[in-house]
Amino acid sequence: MKRIPFLAALAGTLLASAAAFAGQAPYAAAAKDIPVSHRDRVYAAEQYSNTVSVTDPASNTLLGVIRLGDPQPGNLSPLYRGQTLVHGMGFSPDNRTLAVVSTGSNSVTFIDTATNTVKHTTYLGRSPHEAFFTPDGREVWVTVRGEDYVAVLDGKTFEEKTRIKVPAGPGMQIFSPDGKYGYVCSSFNPETDVVDVATHKIVGRVKQASPFCPNIAATPDGKQVWFTLKDVGKVQVFDARPPFKVLKTIDSGPITNHVNFARNAKGSFAYVTIGGLNEVKVYRTDTFEEVATIPVGDLPHGLWPSGDGTRVYVGLENAAKLAAIDTLTNKVVATIPIGQAPQAVAYVPDAVPQGPGTANLQPLGLAGAVAHFRLSAPGAKDGASPTSVALFDQGLTQVLEASVTGLEPGSPYVLALADKPDGSGELEPLAAFKANPAGSSIVNAVGPIRQVVQGGSAGSRRYLVIASGSMEKIGAPVQVQTAVE
Template sequence: MKPYVRVAALAALALGLPLSACGKRSAAPTAADGAAAQGAYRVYVTNERSDDLTVIDGASRQVVATIPLGKRPRGIRLSADGRTLYIALSGSPIAGPGVDESKLPPPDKAADGIAVFDVASGKIQRIIKGVSNPEQLAASKDGRLYAADEDAGKLMVLDIATGRTVAQIPVGSQPEGVALTPDGKQVWVTSEGQSQVTAIDTATLKPLTAIPVGERPRNTAFSPDGRRAFVAGESNRVMKVIDTQALTTLNTTTLAGETLKPMGMAVSNDGRTLYVSAGRGGQVLALDAASLSVQGVAQTGGRPWGVALSPDGKLLYSANGPANEVSVIDTATMKVIATVKAGTSPWTVAVVPTVRP
């Protein structure tokens, strides 16, 4: 690199500006490893209706790339090494609760799968098949994908390297939320149709138990130490805290406010605060993780769904579907400090640390 070009690049980095111009496709960042720069990260947003991925620079809050993915991208997970994103794609038509599916267009099953997205190149490397109408998923350190097969009512366990199906585990009708405990020893799957969450031993791939939770549970989140699980029931606003070792309920509360529809969740780095998106309620709530009492409310509007924290926990990002934007929330004040335009119907977000060039 010529000296004057290097100086310009370093100056841009110092100001937190992206080095690539916005457009339909631009250079994606290098994934994090042990040399990750302090506070440097990108926010990746799946857009369900525009079938693409919005990439936002964490420092400048500018969109630096919009990348086509495939039909209905929804759930997104980062690999343990920070180099790969796994993104659920679905050819099934969009349908809300209670919709007569017989009147919908036929599903495009060829579009179903899990996209393996290389963060460094900003490209899909391949599509892993073997799962029908996936919505959410989790990726383990030992090279497995756990994906909810909504059509079959099963958790599909897939080998990432080969794409081979390792196991199919019944978990109740309309499975959605999939999450691994921090130690990777259990995977939890919510069933919307049966209002339960199933805890599965990842060593034996056998269910440990199914625990009743709120109606239409969307997600599970875990405390950083993995001892507590949080499950949100969208329809009746019931929040539960569950002991992951005893597999018993520690606390249950019902969120006040008929318009609140708890969906996405994130837990603070110290484990004291649970952030919950309220869907059609147009808010993101900060709850005390022990008592589940409301400590703060951010007014986002636009039906917030998926949420994710910045690496230092100072900012929370929410994907606001109908508004086609992402809210940036200061977690200290629970105020929206910025909004960033995304694609059409942003569904969820993933935060990926980056390294300097």
């Protein structure tokens, strides 16, 4: 009888120990959890405002933005010196340096997390996508998606020192928690390469179910690697160790964007953003069972766990917001306005060791200006809106981004302006596109579109539609504008 309290106490101690050493991505499972505090920061790379938003997770408030470039038309000048299409993001093992990739200006900007100032900018080849430090901090690997290599930068000088040749279109790389392997998925070829970090040699290859992988992540226990396939709406999992065998292929949903992990008292879970459904899906990493579906808002993209795994932060691309998910309840507990079209998100524990950490930040301003629309099939009921449209204000013009779903896979379509709400009358084409194998697409256009679809007299107002066909031969509308927000 006397053993029961002792065993209970021992079990409690073991549980507390496990929780204290849960380990969150990108750290190893043995790493200590870091409780959420005002010293932590959540960063988001914002593609159309060319900003990095800085959020305090302890209060879930936006502190300001770091402006790396200008909106249009300023960034169209031949003498323009800022960054464009701010997109990818990684951070150093000591949590003091943020690496921000701008795909339009072919650069990686290194930012001091304590002062929010730029320490260095490295220019690379065409369309770099993501940058991550090796776990020992000695190197920064950058996938140059517009070419066929991973650029390897010195972790202190940030200068390029060598290249790792891979198939054309490397999408992203991430490292095993022990720093032995780098995993490089492809956006143009159906192959993920495993690279020995010490020698920079390819030591393994994993077949992708499709050519378009935008994101890859490794579990803290060092056993699995998960990557997303945006064009076919799938997630694949392979063994992080030789022979790097594929373990599971999951049908996740249209516009599957990013994946990351959180470990808590209930286990280890993969969180996957499904842009076409405006959801985050949650899977167990041991059984691959889907355990939750979380509505979060328009076009979820990047995501990252807090240092203790109690939250996952999600960038909502078309909503221009950041959503905080409680990982025990799998409910959204906060939504924070940030800049335009957030892409990658990074949660950096202890990013600001002392002081308020607000130096050199600027107000959100125009970077937070966005209008929202929804498109549905003509006559659709129950409020079904398979397509969300955001108009990101650039001043006189807007960048339009449509997250389109519900179309015939592989078929051609046109985003257009119609004379009447039902899509009848003459159609004025804005952009032509082809639906991907999941029947979805991301469609862009630029112009004074808000003034046309929101303002003006009744006779001059136009309405957004999606029609079948091409620019030369537009067919009947298959989706029409149903709501303005």
